[in-house]
Amino acid sequence: MAQHTEAALLRLYIGESDQHDGRPLHEAIVLRARELGLAGATVLRGPMGFGRSSRLHTTKILTLSEDLPLIIELVDTRDKIDSFIATAEPMLGSCLVTLERVEVVRYGRDGGLE
Numbered sequence: 001m002a003q004h005t006e007a008a009l010l011r012l013y014i015g016e017s018d019q020h021d022g023r024p025l026h027e028a029i030v031l032r033a034r035e036l037g038l039a040g041a042t043v044l045r046g047p048m049g050f051g052r053s054s055r056l057h058t059t060k061i062l063t064l065s066e067d068l069p070l071i072i073e074l075v076d077t078r079d080k081i082d083s084f085i086a087t088a089e090p091m092l093g094s095c096l097v098t099l100e101r102v103e104v105v106r107y108g109r110d111g112g113l114e
Helices: 025-035 078-092
Strands: 003-015 040-045 069-076 096-106
Touching (some): 003 025, 025 078
Antiparallel strands (some): 003 069, 040 069
């Protein structure tokens, strides 16, 4: 039987070359989320995109970019997401952040999302 829970989805839009304390920023964010016990985190790599600078980042062979777009998605209760944002804010630099309410539908074993 499916379990429905209201949750929050946090998306962080960063570049692949972004760093924090000498390590890739996406690693630092996911490891921080894990330390704080968030229900889940996923890093998605985009084959093409642009941000505020309008500079195109792409995997096309003729214009190979070393700074492809990354999206980090984090899911948990709103309280845990808010707590994560507060502790992670110093490492974020200039990234785009979106936050939305979602309904999580869980199948199978228990765990996460209180």
